[in-house]
Amino acid sequence: MTLKKYLYPTITVISLALIDNLTKYYVRIENIQELVLIENFLTIDLTYNTGIAFGFLSDYTNATYVVSLLVLVWLVFQIKDSKNSSLELYSYILILGGALGNLSERGWNLVTNNGGKVTDFVELLFIPSFNFADSLISIGITILLFSEFKNK
Numbered sequence: 001m002t003l004k005k006y007l008y009p010t011i012t013v014i015s016l017a018l019i020d021n022l023t024k025y026y027v028r029i030e031n032i033q034e035l036v037l038i039e040n041f042l043t044i045d046l047t048y049n050t051g052i053a054f055g056f057l058s059d060y061t062n063a064t065y066v067v068s069l070l071v072l073v074w075l076v077f078q079i080k081d082s083k084n085s086s087l088e089l090y091s092y093i094l095i096l097g098g099a100l101g102n103l104s105e106r107g108w109n110l111v112t113n114n115g116g117k118v119t120d121f122v123e124l125l126f127i128p129s130f131n132f133a134d135s136l137i138s139i140g141i142t143i144l145l146f147s148e149f150k151n152k
Contacts, residue, residue, distance in 0.1 A: 009079055009093050016097025020133040021105060024119035032121065047129045048117040061116035065106055072099050087147035094140030101133035 027046050035044040051058030052068070075096045082089035102118050110116040120129035 009089070009096075012093050013097045013100055016094070016136055017100035017104060017133070020098065020101030020131065020136070023132050024105060024121070027121040028119055041125060043123040044121050045123050045129065047120045048115075049120050049129070050115055050117045061106070061110070065103070065110060065116060068099065068103055068106075072096065072103060075099065087143055087150070091140040091142075091144035091147060094136045094143065096140075098133035098136030098140065101136070102131070 027044065032044050032046055036042075037044060049058070050061045052064050057064050075092055079089065079092045079096065082092060105118050106116050108114075109118075118131065118133075120131050120134070122130050122132075122135075124130075
C-alpha cells in the first residue's frame, strides 16, 4: 500500500465531512426557516434528527451512535481493501465522508448534552429533511450498488 492510496481518500473524506459540518453550522447560525429555493420542489428548513435515516430509532441515540462508529470502522477497512480508482473506492469515500460528518456532529452533541441530534435542512419534494452527509451516503450507496451489479 502506498501513501497515495491512503492520503487522497483520507483528505477527501475529511474535506467532505468538514463541508457537511460547515453547511449545517451555517444553517443553524442563520436559523434558516422555510427558505423556498424552487417552489414545490426544494426548500431549506432547519430541523434536527436524533435518529438515523428519516428519524428511525430516534429514541436510541447512544446505541445508534455506537453502531454507526462500528460501521465507520468497517468502512475504513473496506477502503483499505479497495482497488485504486475503482467505483467501489469512490463509493466508500462518499459513504465514509457522510458518515464522518454526521457522526462528528452527533458525537459533539452527545458530549455537550445536546441530545445527540444531527442538523437536517434540505427538503426535496416528499422526501423527509436531510443534509449534505445524508446525500453523500445515498450517492455512495447507489454507486456501490451499481458497481456490484456491474461486476456480476
